[in-house]
Amino acid sequence: MFAYSTLVIWNFAVREYSTNVLLVFSLVLFLVRGLQLLREALTLPPGPWGLPILGSLPFLKGDLHLHYRDLTHKYGSMISTRLGSQLIVVLSDYKMIRDTFRKEDFTGRPDTEFTNILGGYGVINIAGKLWKDQRRFLHDGLRHFGMSYLSSRKTQMESRIMTEVEEFLVVLKARVEEPVDLNPVFAVSISNVICDVIMSVRFSHNDSRFIRFMNLIDEGFRLFGSLEATLFIPLLRYLPGHNSTRQKISKNRSEMARFFQETIDEHKETFDPSHMRDLLDTYLYEIQKADEEGNGHHLFEGKDHDRQMQQIMGDLFSAGMETIKSSLQWAVLFMLHHPDKMRAVQEELDQVVGRQRLPKLEDMSYLPVTESTIYEVLRISSIVPMGTTHAPIRDVKLNGFHLPQNAQVVPLLHAVHMDPTLWTDPEKFNPSRFVNSEGKVTKPEYFLPFGVGRRMCLGEVLARMELFMFFSSFLHSFDISVPADSTLPSLKGVAGVTISPKPFKVSLRARAMEWDHVDSSLRPAGSH
Numbered sequence: 001m002f003a004y005s006t007l008v009i010w011n012f013a014v015r016e017y018s019t020n021v022l023l024v025f026s027l028v029l030f031l032v033r034g035l036q037l038l039r040e041a042l043t044l045p046p047g048p049w050g051l052p053i054l055g056s057l058p059f060l061k062g063d064l065h066l067h068y069r070d071l072t073h074k075y076g077s078m079i080s081t082r083l084g085s086q087l088i089v090v091l092s093d094y095k096m097i098r099d100t101f102r103k104e105d106f107t108g109r110p111d112t113e114f115t116n117i118l119g120g121y122g123v124i125n126i127a128g129k130l131w132k133d134q135r136r137f138l139h140d141g142l143r144h145f146g147m148s149y150l151s152s153r154k155t156q157m158e159s160r161i162m163t164e165v166e167e168f169l170v171v172l173k174a175r176v177e178e179p180v181d182l183n184p185v186f187a188v189s190i191s192n193v194i195c196d197v198i199m200s201v202r203f204s205h206n207d208s209r210f211i212r213f214m215n216l217i218d219e220g221f222r223l224f225g226s227l228e229a230t231l232f233i234p235l236l237r238y239l240p241g242h243n244s245t246r247q248k249i250s251k252n253r254s255e256m257a258r259f260f261q262e263t264i265d266e267h268k269e270t271f272d273p274s275h276m277r278d279l280l281d282t283y284l285y286e287i288q289k290a291d292e293e294g295n296g297h298h299l300f301e302g303k304d305h306d307r308q309m310q311q312i313m314g315d316l317f318s319a320g321m322e323t324i325k326s327s328l329q330w331a332v333l334f335m336l337h338h339p340d341k342m343r344a345v346q347e348e349l350d351q352v353v354g355r356q357r358l359p360k361l362e363d364m365s366y367l368p369v370t371e372s373t374i375y376e377v378l379r380i381s382s383i384v385p386m387g388t389t390h391a392p393i394r395d396v397k398l399n400g401f402h403l404p405q406n407a408q409v410v411p412l413l414h415a416v417h418m419d420p421t422l423w424t425d426p427e428k429f430n431p432s433r434f435v436n437s438e439g440k441v442t443k444p445e446y447f448l449p450f451g452v453g454r455r456m457c458l459g460e461v462l463a464r465m466e467l468f469m470f471f472s473s474f475l476h477s478f479d480i481s482v483p484a485d486s487t488l489p490s491l492k493g494v495a496g497v498t499i500s501p502k503p504f505k506v507s508l509r510a511r512a513m514e515w516d517h518v519d520s521s522l523r524p525a526g527s528h
């Protein structure tokens with residue numbers, strides 16, 4: 001009995017003790033978290049408190065860039081918010097964005113599930129010495145193949161783009177009778193420009209290899225998109241469906257890698273160091289040189305050479321295709337909404353270029369209406385509304401706030417382009433805002449479609465060349481209108497990595513060129 005009651009008392013005491021320990025432990029945890037939050041509130045930029053673990057995730061509705069914009073309206077031009085475990089800092093003031101991203105400290109990329117899958121290869125999602133070396137190497141390589149307005153090699157790039165513009169116009173000429181979805185036609189033409197520069201590959205329209213390639217890219221974006229939640233709540237990695245998504249991603253990536261590797265192998269077989277065909281050749285040259293000097297294993301910070309080339313091909317393709325295609329689609333959409341602006345561009349082209357040829361790069365400086373229309377499309381559509389996410393490479397102070405290493409720092413370019421204190425009536429499509437009183441095109445320092453600072457767009461010059469050549473030749477060759485049985489398509493975009501217009505079709509009417517009456521053998525080069 002005594003033993004029993006001792007046991008009961010003992011059990012009771014133990015249970016009481018355990019409950020107390022649990023209570024004390026929870027209290028300590030609560031206090032620590034409370035102190036953490038307090039410390040954050042004092043040292044981080046202002047922003048919503050959010051819920052434990054989930055942060056502001058449950059309050060997200062609609063497009064993320066609009067959610068961030070609303071927060072900056074409420075809390076100021078530098079805000080912080082938590083999405084799950086990730087600390088996000090959003091900058092919406094252009095001077096702050098510029099001054100921050102000029103600093104070496106902000107050249108990092110956040111360490112996430114996504115960057116883990118990419119394994120530290122490529123250029124876009126890496127940081128440190130490899131990023132710096134690769135960025136410089138690609139910058140020089142792209143200039144070598146004509147991505148520069150100042151170099152005499154500019155004509156090389158111009159003729160690569162022109163080949164695609166001409167093919168694009170031929171395809172469209174055959175489609176004037178029916179409403180056309182320009183998206184797939186742009187996709188092939190724009191892909192061909194970047195694929196030609198990277199690896200001398202061109203696809204024909206309706207090419208099954210291209211369709212498979214694009215499906216892989218689209219599927220890749222979709223699969224990575226479905227991992228998004230785990231970027232914010234890493235515990236979700238342990239849910240049952242997660243592994244199968246990762247397996248699909250890895251299968252998809254292997255097929256892409258095989259496609260790129262076949263091209264790399266073909267290049268290796270036909271490589272001639274005295275005749276550089278494309279960026280891939282410049283990589284092979286670099287590898288050959290490093291091997292001869294006995295430095296091969298140090299190249300790319302010791303990473304696998306073929307995998308690095310594969311990821312560079314993937315990075316440049318994904319950065320240089322969707323962006324230009326979406327911008328051109330926006331340009332077409334704004335012309336449908338503003339036919340008077342379309343006619344203004346066409347009249348300028350008729351006067352300056354004439355009706356006997358297509359526009360050339362050297363015409364651009366004499367075409368302020370055309371150039372400013374392209375800039376206005378880039379401003380108002382802000383197709384990369386949040387730039388790319390940067391991360392401090394160490395704990396840093398910014399504007400008096402403390403930002404820990406690996407915080408996600410977002411440049412909210414959309415907010416800069418829609419700021420009514422910088423632009424009069426920012427919601428209005430008004431190309432003339434880029435033209436000064438002398439009729440010259442001017443770009444204010446707060447016009448940032450390509451970002452700013454050390455990680456700003458690597459392909460800006462190529463992008464501007466392509467946008468000008470496709471847009472001007474397209475409007476020089478066709479009048480566009482809304483198909484008879486359709487309504488004006490919406491200006492509300494679909495936000496993903498970029499913002500693109502919802503699918504729409506246009507009617508095309510060929511504009512007569514003077515060579516239409518001339519024997520085809522006598523037509524000037526670059527005409528149809």
Ligand code: HEM
Nearest residue numbers: 124319320323324384387388450451455456457458459463
């Ligand atoms: C209309 C077309 C384009 C737009 C609006 C655009 C915009 C941007 C923006 C906003 C960034 C991020 C800047 C930052 O966060 O600081 C970026 C990065 C980048 N862009 Fe573009 N881009 C375009 C076309 C291209 C093209 C054609 C290429 C191909 C060569 C390209 C290659 C890149 C690369 C490699 C980066 C990452 C740079 C780095 O991480 O250091 N882009 N682009």
